[in-house]
Amino acid sequence: MPAPAESKTPFVGDPFAELDVAPAASEAEIKQAYFAQVRAHPPESDPQAFKRIRAAYEQLRSPEKRLEAAMLRVQPWSEPPLPAGLAAEPALDLTVAVEDVTRAARALTELSRRDFREDYRELKW
């Protein structure tokens, strides 16, 4: 029993999205979705869409093809909820920290100096 003529247009994109089915959908669900899409985009009035739908369906017809399509599908990444901080007005902490004043002041002394070889004394034995 020959199947309906297969589309010669290779499908580029996500066949699951084209048929609006979940990647875990059963064969019956895929077929149902395919027919629904064909009804929504009849070939006589929307031949390009019909071709896309048909090509997508071809990619999902057998379990092997379906697995391949599912695994080679760009995986969605669940985006984190946008932190509240991005919605709020940015706040800058303008405090002049005591530690920073101290750090700068100490730079005027020898507290940051590392080389004190001038303080060595010769041994006289």
Place this chain on the structure above:
Amino acid sequence: MAKHKPIPQASKSASSGKEAGLKQKGLAAFQRNDFTDAIKQWSRMDLKAEPVAGRALAEAHFRRALGLTDSAQRLADLAQAAALLPGEGRFWYHLALTHHRAGRLDEAIGAYARAAENGFARRPLIFARALAEVERNPRLDAASLNTLTAGDTAALLPIAALLRGDAKAVLTPAAANWFERLKGQMRGDVMTVLWRGLAFLATGQPAEAARELGTRTAATLPGDAEHVRAFYHGLALAASGDATGALAAWSALPERRGSPRLAAAVAGANLGQVRQAFAAGRWADVLKVTGDVFQLTGPAAGQPELLAAALIAHNRQASEAAGRNAWAEALSHWQQMADLLELLPALGPRDPILHNLAIAYEKLEQWGSAAEMWVLLMSTLPRRQPKTKAKAKKAADAPADPVAGLSVAEKRAWLRRRALESYRKAGQLEQAIAQYRAAIKAAPDDLDLRLELANALLANDQEVAGRNELRRILERDPSHQEARVRLAELHQMRGEIWEAERLLQEVLDADPDHEQARRGLVEMLRQRGHGEFQAGYRELARDAYATALKLAPNDVDLLVSFGYTELVLGKIMIARTYFDQALAQGTPEAYTAVFDRWAWEDNVDEARLVIDRAAAAPVAMPHFYVSAAGTSFSQAMPPLFDPFLLNPKQKKAAPAPVNPWETLGQELLAQAQATAGDRLDVYQHIVGEVGIRRPELTLSVAVKMTALAPDDPSAWTALALMQGLCDRKREAKISLNRADQLARKRGDAGLIAEIAEMRRALDNPLIGMMSKMLPMLGDDFEDFI
């Protein structure tokens, strides 16, 4: 009172010899800057008898202390040096510095005092001591410290004011006098800039602070003070709305990483820009700003808002790029996402990104990288060998990918195949095998690794080595069902079906829910059943189907095949029962298959009952009617090699209308057309299914196809085929010309070649003659020619 015994002369001599030895050894160590050894030698000397040794020991402690970074150890050495030589002011000075750095201000002030008392007169001591006093008590009147010069006092006043939170005091006219006195000393000009800038910021005048802190001066600030200036200059610029200037100021900071204050300031300064870009969906701008920020402070120090915004922007950009097949661009975004998520796993799952990276590498034909990515993805799956069998099963059955609905085992198997395929394409299977072998050497009990090795060996056509590896796995763990399944596949590939079935049965005996083994065994039994049936061994076929049905009781093909075998064996009641079970599955395929079986047995009444049941069920769709019509017309055909058919003068005559299959075929074809509406796919099906046997019935359908899709070359080739089969060669050529034009317009090379082939066939008288046999050959026509 006990008297000390006089030291014998010989002993005294020995003792002095020992002392001399310690002295010399210590000196040698001291000369080579090994102060620890010097301390060790000289500590064993009699320091009272040899006071010079005490001085030497103190110097060794001092020098060792100055080379130490650990504050406690340094302090201990300096304390020891000061204890040995309390009158040495420099020891006290360094003790004071060490205390001061550690914030022990009381101890520092005390030690500074001892240093001064013991004649250490270096000028920085006075200022450092005064600074310690001010740090301890910023309200102290610096002028009261009578050891200070006027310049020192002027330098301390703004520091004290800022430390006590009185920034306004630094901006008063009185303070102008301080700074006037500072001119020309203690880097006065540049320190003035710093203290005034900080005071402006602390008093809420960021624009003035930015201007002041950005003032160019002849002198430069000492290291730490410059760091403070640059940080607050950036902060003042950011607070004045100049985020770009702030980033430039901060990028001059020598120590940027690991500072939470800087990270927060950088993030805060840029949050507004990021927010605006994010809200407008300007993802590239979001990434530009966040990229600058992360470059400055490192992504780990970034604020969660910026990290989340960057990840979302990368994700959107990557999806958009992938959508237009710009895989290199998508790859770049996913790589950056993977890097961020590796650093900060709490921000989201990394596996989908690795998956997408593998896809992108494949698209870019970077097979080696793709293979590595698939392997990396495999390593993120739950490991096999949990401690208990129940846990093992739970882990294997657990959906690894809720999106694709796959189990862990299914996903692992797919990834494995893909990785090996990528390694093969990269020409790196040998390297992969070498890597697996090295890894196994390090972890010989890692059976997952051994399984990967076995698969790599098999993919590299090293069948014997692969099989041996699988057997080694089973020797180590007889319950390793994945290895057993793989071994079964190997036997199946070699045609050793019985051995393959035995192994899969063993798997199922151990784990009745092992889905992969169940499916594999069902397929093997199905194939065996079909083979036995074709060979005429109906009972053996029935047994194979029956065994398979135990594993897959609702499998339509098995139900129908079993039922049909029983039918052929004359057990019509049993056949009917199984056909009913197949129909109960409610699929169009089941109705078509059962219809076909009754047709093959020439039982038109039962076939009609199937049609009636299909019409009552919601499966009676046009495609079902088309398939059934095709079968009916096939049944209606006279036997093959009817000698009259080869008589070219005899026109192809339709079979007598009294033939019940012809009648049924006509009815079904009419039903299909009535329910088809304007669906091109149904018309395509009619032409393909019925046209090859009864082109005169489908010629009008093919014409309708070209009306529905006038720009579709395949519609025109279908029409040409029907016209050719109806001996309307001239019209067929016109249709082929039209198809050819459309195919060329599309650049469809395959179809152009197909059309050329059809043209040749039209002109070939032999093909023309054979086409008259089409009704009998049906689906086998192409194979026949």
